[in-house]
Amino acid sequence: MGVKGLQYFMDCCCPGACVTVNLREMARQHADKSQQGFTTTANTTNPTIVVDGMACLRHWYSCKDWICGGQWREYMDVLKRWVEAFTSAGIRLVFFFDGVVEEKKRQAWVKRRRRVNRDVSKMFRHVKAYGEQPGRELFCLPSGLASFTRFALSSLGQEVFCSVQEADYEIASYARQHGSMGILGQDSDFIIYDSAPYLSVAKLRIDSLTTVLYDRQRLCQTIGLAVTQLPLLACLLGNDVVSEERMQHVRNNAMETYRTNDPASHSGAPQGQMVLAVSHLVCSLWSREEQQTGLIPQSLDLSAPQKELVKKGVRSYLLPGQEGLQQGDISVPPCGFEKHVSPEILKACREKHVAAEGYMVYSVVCEGVIECSNTLEDEEDAELQPQALVYKPCRQRIYGLLLLQGHDGSSDDLPAIKEWFVYPGNPLKEPEIVPAVPNSLPGDQPSLDSLWFGSGSEVSALRLTCFLSIFDCQEFSELHGAIEDSLLAALCLVTHIVLQGQTLSQEDVDAYLSQAVCLRLKSPKELQQIKLPFLSSRAVQLGSLYIRGLSHLLGANCASGCPLPNAALMPWHSFDGRLFHSKYLLAHSGTEKSVLLDSDSSCLSLFLHLREKLTETCRKQGRVLQSRPRVTEHKTTPGPRYRGRHTGRPPGGENWRERGETTGDHRHGGGGWRERGEARGDPREYENSERLWDRGGGMRGGHFHPHPHSYSNWHDGGPQNWSRPPRQSRGRSYGNTGRYQLAPRWSQPPAPGT
Incomplete structure (x- = not known):
């Protein structure tokens, strides 16, 4: 989800931090530095870009048809050409996909799923009214695209990983540890992590291999902060850990002070003003002594629970080897089903999951939780059961x-799985x-x-x-x-x-x-x-x-x-x-x-x-x-673009x-x-x-x-x-x-x- 308003600020209010780069030339420069020993790793022969697979799905699936279930062979050809464009330039790709939904982000996941459900309902009304696929404003990725894309990329000889915690964190950690030339994605959190340069997939031109690099150093020069202060800025603006609502009073006070001290700021866009206002607040509070004694300034006006929440948010951006990292905060939670499986099975589940070679077994055995995102299902269709119910018996088996x-077959102490499945009526x-x-x-x-x-x-x-x-x-x-x-x-x-x-x-x-x-x-x-x-x-x-x-x-x-x-x-x-x-x-x-x-x-x-x-x-x-x-x-x-509610309901009682x-x-x-x-x-x-x-x-x-x-x-x-x-x-x-x-x-x- 990223940091609220930061991507907009860099695109619209901080053009100096948005640098158009040629990835071929960038790879050559990175390779030259590697040969001179300037990077922290020597175990890769080609410059590496770490790819946020989830952020790329909408860009990869460019097939004309999406509503009928997916044009999968055409999609495979798209992936193959995309990969070949990088490998022909001597660039190695490493892909990461979300493997779990962390409980601290469950509500954000639910909120997103409900929003997509509304679009799915509009899509079905359009189809029933006009007998055609709606426009891109109601575009939905084919069901299962993320899961099957992992296997597709592996079949193309690519290195693919599935996360066991927050995927953004694992991407940034890998890129920093291996001295990668960049992270390709579309998430402003990659500006906050002190890791490899953040490259935009939304602005990628695959034919010329050019895109926009978001330069965190130039951003810091513009807003007057050090790179180490960016995690606090992210938490006060609002991110996946610290909700926007929890820090609303801090931002209101920062904006009031900012407008009082700089009346000329009223001419700027509100989103840009907010980032600058909070940046000025962080800069004014955080002295050098305070920076050395804690994760957040002691003078920040927050209650004790709020301070703990912000500390948790700041800590989530600290990568292995960085100051203040506490290993206990990033460890994998213990499994609830150890008594049902052997240690060898637990190890195999995790290894297959991380290597994107398994499916479902890690979530069941090691997490005890399984989820399924939105499916193209008509909530007004009283006849067809949702997929979650159709396949429930086989999941139970x-x-x-x-x-x-x-x-022994008794009903006592039967293990049960927590299911978060999106379907009409849930x-x-x-x-x-x-x-x-x-x-x-x-x-x-x-x-x-x-x-x-x-x-x-x-x-x-x-x-x-x-x-x-x-x-x-x-x-x-x-x-x-x-x-x-x-x-x-x-x-x-x-x-x-x-x-x-x-x-x-x-x-x-x-x-x-x-x-x-x-x-x-x-x-x-x-x-x-x-x-x-x-x-x-x-x-x-x-x-x-x-x-x-x-x-x-x-x-x-x-x-x-x-x-x-x-x-x-x-x-x-x-x-x-x-x-x-x-x-x-x-x-x-x-x-x-x-x-x-x-x-x-x-x-x-x-x-x-x-x-x-x-x-x-x-x-x-x-x-x-x-x-x-x-x-x-x-x-x-042909019907026009969707423009209202289709009120008819299907027969069937x-x-x-x-x-x-x-x-x-x-x-x-x-x-x-x-x-x-x-x-x-x-x-x-x-x-x-x-x-x-x-x-x-x-x-x-x-x-x-x-x-x-x-x-x-x-x-x-x-x-x-x-x-x-x-x-x-x-x-x-x-x-x-x-x-x-x-x-x-x-x-x-x-x-x-x-």
Whole structure:
């Protein structure tokens, strides 16, 4: 979040401290100084920039489509070009991402999440009103972007770290310790830390590798402070530790004094006046003697609790090796689950987390807290459950796998995790306490040490069984090795969504599976050229639901000892938002299966096989899929930018929040969706009242029949030639070669339209 008003002050009131730099030239100069021994480190061969990954996400995700769930392959290409621009200039990059939300910043996190929720609501109203993606004023990053970007950068050979405390602190510490040439980010806290120069990612021009360097020395010369006094200035202005409200009276007094002593200051901007006023206050209070005796001037007019808070804030800016640092203030808090896991597991959790190789397990085992940011979910949709509830049963089983080793099965002393999940209806006033649940496995819960560190075929089989059991998909073990790992993962995920989401239809499943199968044959350019005649708000939500599910797959895989390569669980191998949206519209318009599968016989055969496995597994658990074609109205004229509240509410009667929520396995107790009979009623009650009346299309016999020249012709960006020979299905291998390999299984298709 940074220091209140400081970034504005430097940009608008202190231009001398904003220096345009060429990073290539800066790297050459830094390398020359390193060779002369002027830096504190000699263990790196290339000049290093430490990158604040979270601050870069909005700049990296430049893909046109963001609302449909993400254009992940295009995004991978963007990251690759971005990294290559620096490496070609001889610059080494080290990336840091937020790994935890510290409790002292929880309220700031909650406040931010509520603000984003309001934008998400406006976004859905716009889509339902106009059938199109809103403008950048309502832009939201695709779900899971931060988590998957860590793995994406690692796959590109980059060094990536995940923080175990405040990420800004770890970034500044690393940069100072290793003599880095700069910190690339967009947070004014990097001006306060006495570390490497702060470089702006917002002003970065990747083609020329130029940006703006914020010079803290020139800032100090302008405001009359020493670098060591900047932490106090930050706390009095307001930052993540000391809220703006707590120091309001100090700033008011400083402003009054400043205006009295310098009447000419009234001509400046209020934000600039405030920074100068507080700077003058700090300078007047802090004599050299006081600077040597404490973190803050003794004469500062604060109560005892306020002084302790400011001291805590000042101390948060002191890096290792700097005066006044107290190691106890930055140590990692003790874990609450030591009795449930071995020391080796605790160590492995932390190491994998720091190296950005794990997911979820550190937060569960070492912190006992897990959070999930905003997802594109329609708060006015009374039918689809939020992702937090859809995936709650599998999270509970992940917790059980991690924490219930050797547990006798009694309900006494069951470990529970604090969950901060953002979803419609959750006020985020306190965490939800979610207990661990044992997995449905033969025999006792397996030892986590054997799962993680064991070897042999029996252990490998047990890992896969544990992974599949988390999603109620043990029957799919026979598919392991017969189909690509990414398709096996997608099949598990869609099956779980169907089992938990009782209102999903056969058409929804067809959309999910067909896009996963067809994606393997699509290049990023082909995916970008897909034309969508309109957007469906329901498809938007289903796309985000899938992506959130991939993160749960990743967590389950890490907890199970990685029976599948993590690479197979990345979205660029099984999902593209634009492709999924197109398949959704096709599936719900009654398109023949051969057309849905791009007239590719091998794709069609594989699709039908996966669908048969899913249907069979769901049927065994009492879930029978029904056909419920539905599409939203196609607006023929593009709508303006969002300009008001969309007051219409979707049909479907009572809201899911009013009906209660599922809190565990959907097959047991609690008045779940199936036990209320919702999945067995008249399928027409689930149909949207709005129908597509596209040019040449209409309803005949209760089903939508598109004109032969309507939507399907635009699926791949123009009229399709169905007479072309079918393409060979190519499966992606996750071995060392990284090459595509032929996957000839399921090569004999049944009759088209099956």
